[in-house]
Amino acid sequence: MKLKVIIAALMVTSLSCIAAEPEPHWGYEGVAKPENWGKLSAEFSTCEKGKNQSPINIEHALKTNHDNLTLAFKPGTQEIINNGHTVQINVNEGNTLEIDNEVFTLQQFHFHTPSENQINGKHFPMEAHFVYKNKNGDLTVIGLMFSKGKSNIELAKAWQQIPTEAGGSTTLNQPVDINKLLPERLDFYRFSGSLTTPPCTEGVRWIVLEQEMNASAEQIEKFHAIMHHDNNRPIQPLNGRVIVD
Numbered sequence: 001m002k003l004k005v006i007i008a009a010l011m012v013t014s015l016s017c018i019a020a021e022p023e024p025h026w027g028y029e030g031v032a033k034p035e036n037w038g039k040l041s042a043e044f045s046t047c048e049k050g051k052n053q054s055p056i057n058i059e060h061a062l063k064t065n066h067d068n069l070t071l072a073f074k075p076g077t078q079e080i081i082n083n084g085h086t087v088q089i090n091v092n093e094g095n096t097l098e099i100d101n102e103v104f105t106l107q108q109f110h111f112h113t114p115s116e117n118q119i120n121g122k123h124f125p126m127e128a129h130f131v132y133k134n135k136n137g138d139l140t141v142i143g144l145m146f147s148k149g150k151s152n153i154e155l156a157k158a159w160q161q162i163p164t165e166a167g168g169s170t171t172l173n174q175p176v177d178i179n180k181l182l183p184e185r186l187d188f189y190r191f192s193g194s195l196t197t198p199p200c201t202e203g204v205r206w207i208v209l210e211q212e213m214n215a216s217a218e219q220i221e222k223f224h225a226i227m228h229h230d231n232n233r234p235i236q237p238l239n240g241r242v243i244v245d
Contacts, residue, residue, distance in 0.1 A: 024040045024041035024043065024044065024198075025040070026040055026044070026197070026198045027085070028085075028229055028230060028231050028232075029229055034047075034233045034234055035234070037198050037200065038200075040198070041198075043198070043199050044198040044199050044200065046194070046199055046200045046201065046202060047198055047199065047200035050194055050200055050202050051202075051239045052192050052193055052194060052202045052203075052239065052241060053193065053194045053200060053202070053236035053237070054116070054117070054193030054194045054195070054196050054204065054206060054233075054236060055115075055116035055117040055118070055193070055196055055232070055233060055235060055236060056117060056118075056191065056193065056235060056236055056238055056241075056243075057117075057118040057119075057120075057121055057235050057238075058117060058118065058119045058120070058189050058191075058208060058243055059119075059120050059121065059243075060243070061189050061243040061244060061245035062242055062243065062244050062245065063244075063245050064244045064245065066190070066244065067099070068186065069097065069099065069142075069186045069188065069207065070097065070098035070099070071095075071096070071097055071179075071182075071186070072094070072095065072096045073094075073095050073177075073178050073179045074092065074093070074094030074095055075092075075175060075177075076091065076092025076093075076094065076175065077092050077171060077172075077175065078090065078091055078092070078158075078171070078172045078175040078176060079169055079170070079171050079172070080158055080161055080162060080163065080169065080170060080171075080172055081163065081168070081169040082162070082163035082164070082165065082166055082167065082168045082169070082226065083166065083167075084166035084167070085197065085231060086110040086111055086112065086227070086231055087110060087111055087158075087162055087163070087223060087226065087227075088108050088109070088110040089108060089109055089110070089158060089172070089176060090107070090108045091106055091107070091108060091109070091178070093105065095178065096132075097132045097140060097142070099140060099205065099207075100205075102134050102138075103134060103135075104132035104133060104134045104138075104139075104140045105132060105133060105134070106130060106131070106132050106178075107131045107132065107133050108131055109128055109129060109130040109131065109178070110128070110129055110131075111126060111127070111128050111129075111223055112126065112127045112128075112129070112196075112231050112232045113125060113126045113127075113220060113223055113224045113227070113230065113231065113232065114126065114127075114230060114232055115127035115143075115145055115146075115232065116129075116143075116196050116232045116233055117143055117145075117206075117208055118235060119145070119189075119208070119210075123232075124145040124146060124147060124212060125146060125147065125148050125215070125220045126145075126146040126215060126220050126223065127143055127144065127145055127146065127232075128143070128144045128146070128181075129141050129142070129143055129144075129196075130142040130143075130144070130178075138203065138205075139195075139201075139203075139204045139205070140204070140205040140206075140207060141193075141204055141205070141206055141207070142188075142207045142208075142209065143206065143207065143208040143209065144181075144182060144183075144209050144212070144213060145208075145209070145212035145213070146212060146213055146214065146215040146220070147212045147213075147214055147215075148214070148215065148216070148217050148220065149214030149215070149216070150214050150216060151214075151215070151216040151218070151219060152181075152213065152214060152215045152216065152219060153180070154176045154177055154178075154180050154181040155176075155181070155215055155219055156219070157172060157173075157174040157175070157176050158172060158176050159219055159222060159223070161173065162222070162223070162226060163226075164226050181213065182209070182213070183209060183211040183212070183213055184211075185210075185211050186209060186211075187209070187210040187211065187245075188207045188208060188209050188210060188245075189207075189208045189210065189243055189244070189245055190205070190206065190207055190208075190243070190244045190245075191206050191241055191242070191243045191244070192204070192205065192206065192241060193206040193241075194236075196232075196233045197233070210245075
């Protein structure tokens with residue numbers, strides 16, 4: 001009987017260890033840098049083996065006639081989070097995108113400096129990604145470039161409460177007006193890609209806006225200083241994908 005109890009106790013301890021096993025650490029520097037993501041865990045293998053990875057250099061886009069973006073925005077509570085990889089703003093329900101006769105709902109938007117995608121070989125000082133999801137869990141990401149210029153009023157609302165330490169979060173006193181954060185013209189490039197962070201899941205619809213917005217050098221530097229390093233994944237091979245304009 002005593003032997004059975006000991007074996008049972010060992011099994012429970014073993015299962016607890018398995019359950020408590022930490023997720024693979026990834027980042028932008030050292031052994032955890034993007035070039036090594038695919039080797040850090042079997043879960044991240046698509047980062048290395050995928051053929052439709054993001055970000056990309058957008059060039060030689062094919063001119064097409066396509067529908068305009070149909071966006072709807074609803075004011076509400078927003079939470080700003082420093083997750084150690086980026087600064088992310090979680091939004092309320094009711095912000096939607098209609099594309100391909102499907103409705104996608106905005107989950108959050110976050111930032112990278114410098115930009116992850118390039119346009120005609122050019123990096124921008126900062127890029128925002130607006131992550132939308134439909135009822136099936138499919139993702140569409142809208143990319144917005146920022147150039148250095150005047151201070152951005154909408155960014156200022158978030159930046160004045162930006163958590164300086166990883167793991168920090170707070171509710172914004174003044175929610176960002178996403179409609180005003182975006183440019184008036186919504187011309188865009190489109191291509192099929194992936195998440196730009198592990199597990200680098202493919203099948204993501206990418207919409208990169210052609211018109212950029214401004215942010216001041218101070219605003220861009222404040223974000224970069226909080227991250228302590230660049231947080232952009234390097235450009236990935238196109239592998240024959242078509243970019244439409």
